Amino acid sequence: MNPFTKILVVEDDPGSAKLVTYHLRMMGFKNTTEVTDGNSALEHLKKEKADLVIADWHMPNMNGLNLFRALREEELWQDIPFLMITVEKDHKKVQEAIQAGVRDYIVKPINVEMFKRKIRELFRLNEV
Numbered sequence: 001m002n003p004f005t006k007i008l009v010v011e012d013d014p015g016s017a018k019l020v021t022y023h024l025r026m027m028g029f030k031n032t033t034e035v036t037d038g039n040s041a042l043e044h045l046k047k048e049k050a051d052l053v054i055a056d057w058h059m060p061n062m063n064g065l066n067l068f069r070a071l072r073e074e075e076l077w078q079d080i081p082f083l084m085i086t087v088e089k090d091h092k093k094v095q096e097a098i099q100a101g102v103r104d105y106i107v108k109p110i111n112v113e114m115f116k117r118k119i120r121e122l123f124r125l126n127e128v
Contacts, residue, residue, distance in 0.1 A: 003030040005123075006048065010034075010041040010055035010067060011085075016108070020054055020085065023115055038062025042070060050080055052122060057086035057097075068102055081122040085110065 007029055011017035017034045024032050033050075035041050037059045044050075053071065055064035062070070064084055071077040083104045084097060097105060104118055 003028055005029055005031060005051045007032045007052045007054065008035065008041060008044060008050040010036075010038060010053060010059065010064065012036045012056060012059040016056065016085075019110065020115075023110070023112060024119070027116060027119060036060075038064065038067030038070065041067055045071075045077060045080075049076065052081045052083070052119075054083045054085060057084055057088050057093075065097055065100060065102070068097075069100055072101060083118055083122060 007024055009017050009020050009032055011020065011034065021032045021034060033044060035044055039061045041053065041055065055067050057064040064086065068082050068084070071080055071082060082102065083106065084102050085106045085108060087108045088094065089107060104122060106114060106118060
């Protein structure tokens with residue numbers, strides 16, 4: 001894994017954000033930034049494009065699903081891989097995310113091996 005890959009972690013719970021960042025660092029990713037909601041993520045992306053966005057669904061101001069939609073509407077950000085991490089298990093909500101285009105989704109609590117596999121898959125797909 002490239003340690004210079006820029007990863008944006010969007011999570012309003014500080015403990016969850018630190019856990020995601022920890023697992024990314026253990027995988028060799030050193031360039032991570034944490035923000036607490038979708039609005040902050042968009043502001044950050046205006047200054048510095050990320051190579052991957054990992055976002056929680058439930059956050060104040062702008063949730064993860066609306067962040068995903070905003071990324072896909074902006075030409076500069078359409079190609080950024082996106083991983084949704086959430087406690088959301090409601091079938092209708094999952095369908096809503098899938099219909100919006102979210103393809104990579106992990107339910108909390110995070111299974112570390114599943115998380116690592118998803119990250120590897122996202123970058124392999126992005127390199128093709």
